[in-house]
Amino acid sequence: MPDLALPFFDFLLPALVALGVLLFAWRRREGPASEGPDRGAPRTTSGTASSARALGAVAFGAALLAAWWSVFGEFAVPSASRVLAAKDWIPWSIVAAIATAGLARFERARRIVPSGGAPLVLSLLVLLAMRTRISAGGSGILHALLVFLVAMATWTALELSSERLRGPLPSLVLALAAAGSAVALALSGDTALGRLCGSLSAVSVASAFVARQRRVFTLSGGPVAIVSVVLIGSWTSTWISQTTPLSSIVLLWAAVAVPSAAGIGPLSTWPATRREIARVALTLALALAGVWIAFQARPGTHGY
């Protein structure tokens, strides 16, 4: 009998956690009696509420922290006797993203940490994950700057597309792209981070279900920051460790960023169905190309 513990704790449990919190955050609330033709009808009051978006960050964050624990079995704490690897900063960045998304509910805090604090969190992630290269100076600083720009481009594309495009398909596109990263990283021998990206894919499927139930649902303003942290952290780590080929990582990044940007750019004038089909096709093509390169460069059976 196959061991079901891994798929349960890696994928199903995080997805259920996200589903529960998202359904709670975006629940239909009975608003005050409406006037006019909608009088007495249930009214969604949380659609634009910042609290729902902050809870979205909690949903994605808690789910992925649970997945992290399932995969790595610890939250490594930096100390005199522990130097953290690039990937070890991912859970702390998730916690920071949850905190800043919560702070963004308050007007005064929004002035200090604009855009929900996501740029701040991403810059911290890049600085901490690449500190060894940065301290080496020269090209290391350039690399870090480049990674930060890639991180910002990813977050911006996801944030804008999530804000403008509604329904379950944006989440499913993200699930597809994350699944591509999961397979490519696992094939390259970065199995642990591959599992984490798989968890992100499962959580995205759960959010697609919520988006289908609640048409006002959006990934922007919280969940997108968590998604960016996980993907950028995983890609950066596997790049620093020289596990996954760089060309594969670039294609996996493109599978996330390009369809999102296209959805709010050249494809924005297309009918919704046609646009989303094009986005799915674009994501699939880029992710498969990234997986194919990782497959070609895979280290055999690892000798196991």
Added chain:
Amino acid sequence: MVVRAPSRHRLLPVMHLPRHFLVTGLVASLGVALAFVGPSPAPEQAKAADLVVDAVHSHVGFRIKHLNASWAHGRFDALAGTIHWDPAAPEKSTVELTFDVGSVDTNSPDRDKHLRGSDFFDAEQFPKATFKSTKIAKKGTALAVTGDFTLHGVTKSVTADVEHVGTADSPMGGEVTGFSAHLALKRSDFGMKSVLDLIGDEVTLVVDVECGKK
């Protein structure tokens, strides 16, 4: 005809030498002969010395369980270190060893690539493993060497069982000293928790070093 017996002195010309000369000569000859063919004279009390590890005659190996069914073996090829060795008072000795985890060799290039990745050693981010002794105690005929072992960015205090294998004069010149160490540790303690169900947690490191004087 009277035949005179040959002179005693003619038969043994040396006999005309004073007796004490003969005794001294015999003792000296015996000493020289013993120096070449006999056992070495008792060594004088060895002195403390600063030694450097000879990587060519040293080895860091490990073994770990595979599928809980067999032992898989591997080694690290790039080793360096220094030892301050005091034979008269070993507890005053100190040890510092370093090896490159990227030099891991398990007789399978694919597996080695995986081991160098972030699932295990993350050799790009943490290229070195180091050991620095903090305490050395006698343990029967062996030594218990306690020190800080840093691997994969994690530093933990560990104790290795160390045997002083021997000391000899090298035909290449100088004196060499050898040690053999066994160290048992858990890889999960060093943040390497991938595939614990397939590859065991407990690892035995065997470090054999030969050192020469600095």
